[in-house]
Amino acid sequence: MLFGQDMDEMMMYTLSTGKEKKRWRVNKGVTDVLVTKHELLVVNEKDGTVSVMTFDGKVKETIATPPSPFSIVADDKHRQWIVIHFKDGAISFIDQATKQVKRTVDTLDFAVSGLVVAETDELWVGGHGSGAYIQQEAYVHSLVDGRLLARVKAETMPIQFSQTSEAVYVLCHGSNMLYAFEPKTKHAIRSLNIGANPFAMIKTKSELIIASYDSNELVFVDEKTFKQTKTVSVGQGPFYIFFRDAKEE
Structure with a gap:
């Protein structure tokens, strides 16, 4: 699925062939889409909404949120979806059953992403910062009541997260750094100094893969040794990464 803030369509492509399969009309302003078992949750920053959409592209419900919703993550343990708001330093908690915003709490300004750590009932939030202030910390919130539990030093501009049983990984866009934190102590x-202007990170079975925007590469890091193993040239300005798992691997 391809979408963007200035696009008035979402376009679907078949992975096996690369051919376009469907196009759905949407309002401009889409910044994120969460796929669940039964529906799509489409975040629109300009409209201040999360639309609940069927896999046929029909909007079932539209949930009004506080201004500037930017990204969304699922917390199935507590049966809620969590929306990270970009401009106003806020997090919204949406009840999955009622599809209503049940709680909104303050967080860092210009937040862009969050990671649900179900084992500790925590949400890690990161972003760029605003104006002359550059974000130097990730915020850790309670999944139960939203309160701020900790601020984790992770300079500069912690924007992407990943998790294993042993660590929470934080990718810092401004300082080209990758950090591993112990989940409970936050130490x-x-x-590892990694890439040039890294924007995205995913985890496979044994590796972390990072999109290095300015060096036009994907960078591979072995999870056990925490060392860079290789780089792959992928063309100009890699910005997102998607991982399609193989049954045999």
Whole structure:
């Protein structure tokens, strides 16, 4: 699925062939889409909404949120969806059953992403910062009541997260750094200078893969050794990464 803030359509492509399969009309302003078992949750920053959409592209419900919703993550343990708001330093908690915003709490300004850590009932939030202030910390909130539990030093501009049983990984866009934190103590375990202007990160079975925007590469990091193993040139300005798992691997 391809979408963008200035696009008035969402376009679907078949992975096996690369051919376009469907196009759905949407309002401009879409910044994120969460796929569940039964529906799509489409975040529109300009409209201040999360639309509940069928896999046929029909809007079932539209949930009004506080201004500037930007990204969304699922917290199935507590049966809620969590919306990260970009401009106003807020997090919204949406009840999955009622599809209503049940709680909104303050967080860092210009937040862009969040990671649900179900084992500790926590949400890690990161972003760029605003104006002359550059974000130097990730915020950790309670999934139960939303309160701020900790601020984790992760300079500069912690924007992407990943998790294993041993660590929470934080990718810092401004300082080209990758950190590993112990989930309970929040202490830094390891750090690695990585890429040039990294924007995205995903985890496979044994590796972390990072999109290095300015060097036009994907960078591979072995999870056990925490060392860079290889780079792959992918063309100009890689910005997102998607991982399609194989049954045999």
